[in-house]
Amino acid sequence: MEWFDALHLARLQFAFTVAFHIIFPAFTIGLASYLFVLNAAHQVTRKPVYLDLFNYWKKIFALSFGMGVVSGIVMSYQFGTNWSVFADKVGPILGPLVGYEVLSAFFLEAGFLGVMLFGRERVGEKLHVFATAMVALGTFASGFWILAVNSWMQTPDGYVINAVGQFVPDDWFKVIFNPSFPHRLLHMMLAAYLTTAFVVAGVAAYHLLKVRAGKETPGFSIDAVKKMFSMAMWMAAIVVPMQIYAGDAQGLNTLQYQPLKIAAMEGHFEDQKPAGLVLFGIPNQEEAKMEYKVEIPVLGSLILHHNLTEGLRGYKSFPRAEWPPMAPPFFAFRIMVGIGMLMLFIGMWSLWLRYKKRLYDTPMLLKTLVIMGPSGFIAVISGWVVTEVGRQPYTVYGLLRTVDSLSPIEAPAVAASLVAFIIVYFTLFGSGFYYIFRQMKNPPMLSEVVLSHTSPIRAAGFVHPEFKKPSIAGAKS
Amino acid sequence: MIIDYALIWAGLIAFAVLAYVVLDGFDLGVGILFPFVKGEENRDQMMNSVAPLWDGNETWLVLGGGGLFAVFPLAYAIIMPALYAPIFIMLLALVFRGVAFEFRWKETKNQYLWDIAFAGGSIVATFAQGVSLGALVQGIPVMGRAYSGGWWEWLTPFSLLTGLALVVGYALLGATWLVMKGEGEVYDKAHRFAKVTGLGLLVLIGLVSLWTPFLHDQFMARWFSWPSMLYVVPVPLLVLLAAYLLFDGLKKGYVNQPYLSAVSLFVLSYIGLVISFFPYIVPSSVTIWDAAAPDVSLHFLLVGAVVLIPLILMYTGYAYWVFRGKVGKTSGYHA
Numbered sequence: 001m002e003w004f005d006a007l008h009l010a011r012l013q014f015a016f017t018v019a020f021h022i023i024f025p026a027f028t029i030g031l032a033s034y035l036f037v038l039n040a041a042h043q044v045t046r047k048p049v050y051l052d053l054f055n056y057w058k059k060i061f062a063l064s065f066g067m068g069v070v071s072g073i074v075m076s077y078q079f080g081t082n083w084s085v086f087a088d089k090v091g092p093i094l095g096p097l098v099g100y101e102v103l104s105a106f107f108l109e110a111g112f113l114g115v116m117l118f119g120r121e122r123v124g125e126k127l128h129v130f131a132t133a134m135v136a137l138g139t140f141a142s143g144f145w146i147l148a149v150n151s152w153m154q155t156p157d158g159y160v161i162n163a164v165g166q167f168v169p170d171d172w173f174k175v176i177f178n179p180s181f182p183h184r185l186l187h188m189m190l191a192a193y194l195t196t197a198f199v200v201a202g203v204a205a206y207h208l209l210k211v212r213a214g215k216e217t218p219g220f221s222i223d224a225v226k227k228m229f230s231m232a233m234w235m236a237a238i239v240v241p242m243q244i245y246a247g248d249a250q251g252l253n254t255l256q257y258q259p260l261k262i263a264a265m266e267g268h269f270e271d272q273k274p275a276g277l278v279l280f281g282i283p284n285q286e287e288a289k290m291e292y293k294v295e296i297p298v299l300g301s302l303i304l305h306h307n308l309t310e311g312l313r314g315y316k317s318f319p320r321a322e323w324p325p326m327a328p329p330f331f332a333f334r335i336m337v338g339i340g341m342l343m344l345f346i347g348m349w350s351l352w353l354r355y356k357k358r359l360y361d362t363p364m365l366l367k368t369l370v371i372m373g374p375s376g377f378i379a380v381i382s383g384w385v386v387t388e389v390g391r392q393p394y395t396v397y398g399l400l401r402t403v404d405s406l407s408p409i410e411a412p413a414v415a416a417s418l419v420a421f422i423i424v425y426f427t428l429f430g431s432g433f434y435y436i437f438r439q440m441k442n443p444p445m446l447s448e449v450v451l452s453h454t455s456p457i458r459a460a461g462f463v464h465p466e467f468k469k470p471s472i473a474g475a476k477s
Numbered sequence: 478m479i480i481d482y483a484l485i486w487a488g489l490i491a492f493a494v495l496a497y498v499v500l501d502g503f504d505l506g507v508g509i510l511f512p513f514v515k516g517e518e519n520r521d522q523m524m525n526s527v528a529p530l531w532d533g534n535e536t537w538l539v540l541g542g543g544g545l546f547a548v549f550p551l552a553y554a555i556i557m558p559a560l561y562a563p564i565f566i567m568l569l570a571l572v573f574r575g576v577a578f579e580f581r582w583k584e585t586k587n588q589y590l591w592d593i594a595f596a597g598g599s600i601v602a603t604f605a606q607g608v609s610l611g612a613l614v615q616g617i618p619v620m621g622r623a624y625s626g627g628w629w630e631w632l633t634p635f636s637l638l639t640g641l642a643l644v645v646g647y648a649l650l651g652a653t654w655l656v657m658k659g660e661g662e663v664y665d666k667a668h669r670f671a672k673v674t675g676l677g678l679l680v681l682i683g684l685v686s687l688w689t690p691f692l693h694d695q696f697m698a699r700w701f702s703w704p705s706m707l708y709v710v711p712v713p714l715l716v717l718l719a720a721y722l723l724f725d726g727l728k729k730g731y732v733n734q735p736y737l738s739a740v741s742l743f744v745l746s747y748i749g750l751v752i753s754f755f756p757y758i759v760p761s762s763v764t765i766w767d768a769a770a771p772d773v774s775l776h777f778l779l780v781g782a783v784v785l786i787p788l789i790l791m792y793t794g795y796a797y798w799v800f801r802g803k804v805g806k807t808s809g810y811h812a
Contacts, residue, residue: 063579069532070575074568076542080557081564087557088622091550092770096778099547102540103785110536111792114529115799122799134792164622166550168771407558413628417565424569428576428594435583 007406009414010082013421015388017074019381020425024068026380029143029189030196031061032136034231035116039132043125048447049223056224056444057200060436062117067432069110071425076102082414086395086405093159093167093175094149101145109138140189147188151181154387154397155257167396179257183250184387190243191383194343195376197235202373204229205366207443212363220443226360228444233359236347244340248303254390255304255312258397260322261390263314264329266300267293273311275300280334283326288316324392332385339379346372482775486548487758487765489782493544495747497537499650499740504531506651508574508599509644510670511592519663520592526658526804528578533793535571547778551622552758552768559617559624560609560631567605574598600644607643611636614750615692619762635688642681646743649674653736656727658804668727671735675723682716682746689753693761696753709752716745 035057042050076098079087115123115131123131158174159167169175207225210216255262263269267278269288277299281290301310315323346368353359391397395405504527514520545553557564577595581588612631619625652674655667690697699705719741726734756764769775 066532066575066579069535070572073535073539073542073571076539076546077557077564077568079546080542080553081561082558084554084558084623087546088550088554091546091553092774095543095547095550095553095770096774098543099540099778100781102536102543103781103789106536106539107533107785107789107793110533111789111796113532114796118529119799162771166771169773169777172777407554407561408623408625409558409561410628413561417561420565420569424572428572431580432576435580438583 004411004415006409006411006414007403009411009418010406010409011402013082013414013418014078016418016425017071017078017421019384020429021068021071021075022380022384023377024064024071025139025142026192026195026377027199028061028064028068029139029192030194031057031064032132032139033193034196034200035061036129036132036136039129043129049221049227052221052224052444052447053228058117060439063432063436063439065109065113067429071429072106074421080407082407082409083395083405084407086400089166089400089405090153090396091166093169094152096169097145097149097152097176101142101149105138105140105142105145107138108141109135112138143189143192144185147185148176148178148181150387151184152176152178153395154178154184154391155180156396156399167399180250180253183246183253187243187246187250187383190239190246191376191380193235194239194243195380197232197239198343198369198372198376199374200228201232201236201369202371203440204232205369206373206440208360209363209366209370210443212361212366217443217445219445221446224444224446229360230354233347233350233354236343237351238347240340240343240347244344247337247340251304258390259313260315260318260324261329261387262304262312263318264324264326264390265333265386266304266312267326267330268300268312268314269316269326270314271311271317272300272314274298274309275304275312277303281330283330285323285326322393324390329386329390332382332389336379336382336386339375339382342372343375482772482779483548483765483769485779486544486769486775487756489786490541490544490548491747491751493537493540495744497534497541498747499743500534500537501531502647502743503527503650503654503736504534505574505599505603506647506649507654508595508651509603509648510651510655510667511596511599513670514663514666516662517588519661519666522659522663522804523655524578524581524595526655529800530796531578532575533796535575538571548770548775549758549765549768550770552763554622555617555619555624555759555763556613559626560612561628563605563609563612563631567602567609570598570600570602570605572598574602599647603644603647604640607640608632608636610643611639614639614689614753614760616760617762619759635692638681638688639685642678642685645674645677645681646746649678649739650736650743653723653739657732657736658802660803671727671739672724675720675727675739678742679720682742686713686749693753695757695761699752709749712745712749712752716742719745 035054038050038054038057041047042054112131112134115128116135119131120128152175155178156167157178158169158171160170162168204225207216207220208229211220211222211225251262251265254265266275267281267283267290268275269283269290274297276295276297278290279294279296281293281295284291298308300312301308304312315326346365349365350359353362353365359365393402394400395402507523507527511520511523514523542553545556573594574596575598577591577598581591581595584591608631612633615633615635617624617626618630649671652667652670655663656671659667690700700709719738723735723738723742726738754760756766758765758768
């Protein structure tokens with residue numbers, strides 16, 4: 001069975017570890033910016049509601065960030081352990097970009113995280129806001145560099161190839177600002193913001209529903225719940241249209257540089273002129289045809305060429321050895337776009353309800369948002385499947401094949417590490433998600449309640465009384 | 478003038494690895510000592526002494542990996558597959574202990590599970606690092622531009638010895654850190670641990686040092702041939718001095734001197750290692766110049782490093798300053 005050779009196991013392991021990892025940055029990039037906005041807003045307005053919210057989300061940030069750090073270290077070693085030929089060949093180009101990510105982003109985040117989480121009393125408010133800003137800046141810088149790396153693998157530029165077969169930089173500007181980078185950076189950053197916005201909205205909606213049912217924990221801050229709900233809904237209303245525009249721009253860019261990926265996303269084996277839009281179908285890669293196809297004529301041309309006549313190339317006008325597997329990008333693309341459309345609808349709905357002054361008490365919207373809480377993550381992972389599976393069979397598009405990138409490792413070694421990752425990640429990060437959910441179940445509290453409630457124990461203001469530890473209550477104030 | 482970028486970068490990467498060892502060393506060490514200290518308050522105190530600093534410390538490990546990828550891609554491509562198992566064991570163990578920092582505070586009845594994760598993760602990660610180091614010192618079979626051995630070759634008596642030595646060494650760093658940071662029972666116990674692990678580490682340093690020259694001819698020539706012997710002999714002498722200062726500080730009840738002496742022991746052992754290695758990055762087969770990326774890559778990253786590394790040291794120093802002094806039983810880190 002070809003799926004159990006070292007190559008496929010190493011691919012599975014990379015996919016698994018990166019898919020788990022991406023969850024955390026996708027959330028913490030947005031959340032770090034949100035924390036900065038809250039902290040700065042408190043500094044400017046002196047309204048306690050912002051600080052209450054800051055303290056509420058800070059704890060969730062700490063949990064997610066820790067998991068992001070440890071799952072991220074894995075990534076920086078995995079290039080070498082499993083993809084050493086790739087590492088040797090692209091090291092001179094991608095290595096320095098990763099180096100810049102560590103130097104300009106990771107240290108900034110980690111250096112100021114301690115101050116942001118634990119140091120407000122020790123450094124004073126102004127420096128604390130500064131530390132929060134540095135953490136947010138660090139998450140952004142990290143995204144900048146790692147997306148430059150990823151984009152270069154998709155649309156390599158500014159390189160030459162030396163005598164031993166390594167890619168060597170020729171023009172750093174072209175390496176970093178390679179053709180797909182600006183689009184991908186914008187698309188991913190907006191995705192991170194939206195992911196966070198919908199998590200915040202989901203938590204706020206859950207608590208608004210609880211308040212309606214009269215079951216909220218005493219001492220909660222209704223102002224804080226409403227404030228975060230309102231902020232998240234503004235994000236949805238404003239950022240979703242921006243994201244749809246950014247996604248469209250990235251699609252056009254992909255059409256120019258990776259037409260096969262577009263063919264996979266659109267589900268075209270045959271050349272199209274004009275191109276229809278395949279709403280649904282089941283790709284049959286073996287026989288190169290789309291089964292059970294539901295298609296709207298001409299719409300594909302309208303979306304990708306912004307006219308009614310120009311065509312699209314299908315798989316069959318490329319050599320078969322170049323084809324990426326169609327099914328994963330085809331389905332993942334539909335999931336991502338579907339979620340985007342739902343988000344757009346919710347953003348517009350929220351504007352209407354805000355205008356009608358019923359934003360906080362429309363149960364239908366609140367329930368929808370609770371369900372939509374994790375939608376950003378699903379969209380991010382789907383988008384990642386589209387772009388990474390759509391890049392196959394290459395690691396460096398058009399230049400270095402995945403099959404030629406692998407380390408000289410044996411299948412049993414990779415199988416063992418893959419199984420270990422699956423077990424450890426599901427157990428540990430599973431517990432992490434459980435703690436995050438438990439934290440989210442508690443509402444943000446009024447600050448005076450927080451004081452009397454939390455000072456005895458760490459984070460206890462949001463821990464249900466039965467989780468309290470009376471034995472050390474005095475010891476850790 | 479031609480600048481030898483590979484040499485500069487070898488120095489910087491060596492510095493990053495050393496920074497990692499002495500910084501993450503003490504917080505891993507605190508984890509290694511965790512099982513030997515009972516009582517929830519004591520353990521809270523131990524964990525609080527490293528909680529705001531550990532992820533900054535671990536970032537040096539990312540710089541070690543990422544930096545190797547960036548400036549010595551060939552070495553990265555050869556060493557990582559050779560150390561496949563110990564590297565992944567280390568990474569997974571680091572996941573266990575990393576999440577424990579946050580998760581531990583979310584549990585009451587099951588807190589012991591995260592205590593086990595924290596201690597076990599620290600011990601296993603340290604041991605795996607020591608084994609990796611030993612395997613690298615021992616040498617890695619290379620063919621062309623790739624590792625040519627199997628997936629168990631890292632496991633040897635020598636690498637097991639270095640694994641053990643690193644566990645004891647980090648435990649010493651952790652113990653002396655707690656002498657500096659701890660109060661009450663934690664301080665008393667740390668004081669005792671520091672003596673025991675200090676003695677143990679000296680014995681292990683001795684064993685490893687005696688064994689190492691027999692692994693490669695170059696190592697032997699560097700340490701035991703005239704006149705190069707003359708240049709390297711200060712290293713073992715300074716090790717003895719650092720050992721004296723360690724025990725002297727402990728005896729007189731100084732709080733900072735033991736930690737600084739323990740760090741000196743690490744720095745000196747590390748310098749000894751560098752003396753053996755240079756100019757190889759994979760002993761006997763790949764030199765730093767063989768492994769280096771082209772100058773245009775090294776130059777590009779160096780420009781940033783010259784600006785950013787001092788900045789990093791400044792704000793890392795600032796974070797240590799903010800959290801200076803005894804942790805105290807009543808520390809409000811997590812308020």
